[in-house]
Every structure is written in C-alpha cells, then in structure tokens.
Amino acid sequence: MIRRKGLDICLLGILILSVGCIPLAETAPSPGSPDDLPGCYAIFPAGPWESVHKIEAIIRGGVSSSLLGVTKGDPSERRLHSLLLTPEGFILFDAELREGGIAVRKAVAPFDSPAFARGLMEDVTLLFLPPQARPTTWRKEADGTRICRWESHDDSCIEVRGSMDHGWRILRRDDQGEVTREISLNGPFVQGLAFHMELRASKPTSYRLRMTLLQAAP
Amino acid sequence: MKRFLFWSVPIVTGLFFAAAGPSQEWTSLKEASRDIRSVKAEFLQKRYLQILTEPLRSEGRFFFYASGSLRWEYLSPLRSVMLQKGDTVQLYHFSEGVWKPEMIQAVESRRMVLAEINQWLQGRFDESKAFTHLYSPGPPVRVILAPREGINRFIHRIEIVLSARPGVIDRVEIEEPGGSRTSIEFRNVQINSSLPSGIFEKP
Secondary structure, eight states: OOOHHHHHHHHHHHHHHHHTTTTTHHHHOOOGGGGGGGGTTTTTTTTOOOEEEEEEEEEEGOOOOEEEEEEEEETTTEEEEEEOOTTTTOOEEEEETTTEEEEEEEEEEESSSSHHHHHHHHHHHHHHHSSSSOOEEEEETTTTTTEEEEEEESSOOEEEEEETTTTTEEEEEOSSSSSSEEEEEEEETTTTTEEEEEEEOOSSSSSEEEEEEEEEOO | GGGGGGGHHHHHHHHGGGOOOSSSHHHHHHHHHHOOOEEEEEEEEEEEOOTTSSOEEEEEEEETTTTTEEEEEEEESSSEEEETTTTTTEEEEEEEEEHHHHHHOHHHHHHHHHHHHHHTTTGGGOOSEEEEEEOOOSOOOEEEEEETGGGGOOSSEEEEEEEETTOOOEEEEEETSSSSEEEEEEEEESSOOOOOTTTTTOO
C-alpha cells in the first residue's frame, strides 16, 4: 500500500513536471520527417512583405475599438515595423522591432506605455514571424493536420497546428502549460498572410483582436 | 495638443464654408458661404505612408448643417462614423451587423477642435491658435494653412483647393513632418439639399 502510494506520488510529480509545454490531452509528437518540416512555416510570410489589416480590438467588458494595422516585415532579418491608425488615418502607434529590440517612433495615449509597446510587438511577432529555432517536434497526421512545437528553455512553448483546408491555430503556452495567446488563421492566404485572423490573449490581460487583410504586397 | 491631429480630417471639412485670403477675395469667399445651410458630399481619402508602397484608400461621405452639426462617415475599408451636434460628440464603428460605441472617443480633444472650426466658419482665422493662413488666387484658388508652434510637430502644411463653384472645395492635402501625407478628394457635393432626419444623432 505504501509502495503504491509512493508510485502515485512519483507519477504525479512526473505529470506536474511535464505540463509546462505539452497539452494535457495528448502526447508530444516525436521529431518528424524532414519532408514535413517546411509545413511548419506555411502560415508565415516567406519573404519581405507589407500589409494592411482592419482590426477590431475587444477588451474586457465588450468595449471595442476599430483600427487599421499596417505592418512591414522581413523574416530573414526578423524585422518588423508596425503602425496602428484610427479610421481617419491618424497614427496612434508606430514601432519597429529590429535586432531583438523595440524602437517606438510614436505612441499616443492610451497606447503610450512601454508595456503596451512590448505586448503589441510580441503579438505582431507571434502573428507574422516563425520562432527562430527549428521546431522541437513536428508531425503530419493522416488527415493532413500539421502539429509543430517549439519549446523554450524556460518551459514555455509555441505550437502551430492545422491545415490549409481546415484553418490554423498558433498557441503560446507559458511555463505552466496555460495558453496565453491563441490565434486562429483562416485563408485564403495572400503573400503568406491569412485573410482572417483572430488573436485571443488571456494573460496578463484579456483581449481579442479580430483582423481582416485589406492589402498585401511583397 | 498632440491629439489635435486626430481630427485633422474633419477639421478641413469646415473649410467648405470659409476660406482665408487678403481683403476682397477673403470677403467674397465668406460671402459665397453665407447662404450655405447644409452640405453633403462623398470623399476619397488616400493616406500615403512611407512604410507602404501603395496608399491606403478610404471612402466615405459627410453631412454638415450650418447650425453646427457634422456627420463624418467612413464606408470602407473600416465603417465608422463621427457625430457632432452642438457640444455632443460621439464616435461609433460598425461590426457584426451593429454600430458599437468606439472605445477611443477622445471627446475633449474633439471639442477643442470643434471650437477652432467654429472660428473658421465665421472667418475668424486670425483668432485661431492652431494655424496661420495664406490665400493663393490660383486658379484654382487655394488656402494654405500653416501650423503654429505645437501643432507643427504633427502637421507640416494643409492645402485646400477650392472649386470654381462658390463655397465648395475640391481637394485637401495634409502634409506631415517626415513625408507622410493625406489627400482627400470630394465629389458629388450638394449644397442646401435636404438631409435625412436624425443623421447627426444616430449612427
């Protein structure tokens, strides 16, 4: 009986240690076939691009705002330049991500806090740039669904799953395994950009961004 | 003060009804606007940003009533509307089939700008704290607005191209420091036509 109890505790410990990045309901895919690896990058622009999105931002309580989002990026250099504009065309926020640092060119209240700049550029990075390293694991299931996972040293991870037929999801999990960002992407894809995207943020602040592609160019 | 630019587009619509110039030209423009009770028009706005190869195009319409009511509405690509009646300013955007109040109202800054517009509508440009003005006889006649200290951080220059038709402008160009600019072309301008009831109160 004591031995059984010890075994249970041991199993519980293993479970707790393993939840950092892996979804509870499934096992991690083992490293996949090299042929399937390019599929992990299918939802990200492959080369330099510029885009305009219609954005509806919804925060807690259902209060919402309608904005235009302009983004220019170069995945090979991991550079991003993002603007938020009012429908009238007034620039509320203008920042660049370059060499891992954020340079804010313009920020108007309520978009003028460093936390907002950091959070927005992290979201834009998650939307448009694949993680830097090669995925830790990936696989392609029989129905064509791809599951790719990038695990970090801090036990957080990013997961890309889906297919062109059924849409895609990008999940970011923290070191406790909780989903902090969930992005759904639905085609058609133009210049490697999904026509419809919805980002749901749950931590540290809860909000939703509904994005529709208006313009895309290389 | 920096929120002023937020309203730069609606501001210039006020110039349908007043324009600045020296002596008799200036007076004649005011005379031409004196009988205007209402205006409605469509517009095409092109926003040139250095980050974009192609300009961002928006289309919309506006309605103005001389008692101080304005409806400035974008129909695409974002559907949104600003309503002003007297001291009341409201902003809505259209989503999922309904009009929703806009989170970023910036009502105080809008009120400040509306006060400027009222001065312009009465031809009191010399009282403007935001812009100095210059009359260019053309043709076409142009009014050039130069921002005063503070505003010049956000607007470099505004140029209003007047129509040969009295009281009407054809185009507005807003230049910003750094090279970005906005062009607004007006079309189907109707003067003193009847306006739908409630157009300044409900989205």
